[in-house]
Amino acid sequence: MARHVLITLFDDVDTLDFAGPLEVFAITGQRMTGPVPFTVSMVAERDSPPINTRSGLMVLPYYTYADPIQADILVIPGGLGARHESKNPAILHFIKQQAEYAEIIMSVCSGALLLGACGLLDGLDSTTHHAALEELARIAPKTNVIKGRRFVDNGKVITSAGITAGLDASLYVVQRLLGPDIAQETANHLEYSWQPAGPS
Numbered sequence: 001m002a003r004h005v006l007i008t009l010f011d012d013v014d015t016l017d018f019a020g021p022l023e024v025f026a027i028t029g030q031r032m033t034g035p036v037p038f039t040v041s042m043v044a045e046r047d048s049p050p051i052n053t054r055s056g057l058m059v060l061p062y063y064t065y066a067d068p069i070q071a072d073i074l075v076i077p078g079g080l081g082a083r084h085e086s087k088n089p090a091i092l093h094f095i096k097q098q099a100e101y102a103e104i105i106m107s108v109c110s111g112a113l114l115l116g117a118c119g120l121l122d123g124l125d126s127t128t129h130h131a132a133l134e135e136l137a138r139i140a141p142k143t144n145v146i147k148g149r150r151f152v153d154n155g156k157v158i159t160s161a162g163i164t165a166g167l168d169a170s171l172y173v174v175q176r177l178l179g180p181d182i183a184q185e186t187a188n189h190l191e192y193s194w195q196p197a198g199p200s
Helices: 015-027 080-085 089-101 109-118 130-139 165-178 180-190
Strands: 003-008 038-044 073-076 104-107 151-153 157-160
Touching: 003 015, 003 089, 015 038, 015 073, 015 165, 015 180, 073 089, 073 109, 080 109, 089 104, 089 109, 104 109, 104 165, 109 130, 109 157, 151 165, 157 165, 165 180
Parallel strands: 003 038, 003 073, 073 104, 104 157
Antiparallel strands: 151 157
């Protein structure tokens, strides 16, 4: 049975923060026989008008917070909008609800601010975009914020550094769940330079 990847969107989200993981999970296993390992969809507080990304792309989510599906893998991207959303009770409540049953919660870039605001990083190591490290430490004072890491794996919670680091974290999730060969096949299809490795 395919794991469902649910990507949370909001205005002023960085496009590559969500589009990178979306592409990784969507194309993984295309050469495998049988069912695909992941299905991918997007969720936002509203479905109309469209979500406006920081780069001007307009996106229509599949679901809203009022009527979502349960994620196996919940992806929280970042961007300028993450700073505003870290004070939005609706998204924080949604993330906490989803996190209760999700297998993996993964933030990209400043999406870690939302996990920190939810208390989901308390007692854990974490990272984020280099420009948001101090902000994350303020929002989540019980978190050990690490700089200079592409991503940090705590088991259920994975945080990644800025923007393109979301590709590395997503490929690492594929590696962890399906093995290094499948992850490498996905990276090769993307023509992305990546080697199976631990969280570094």
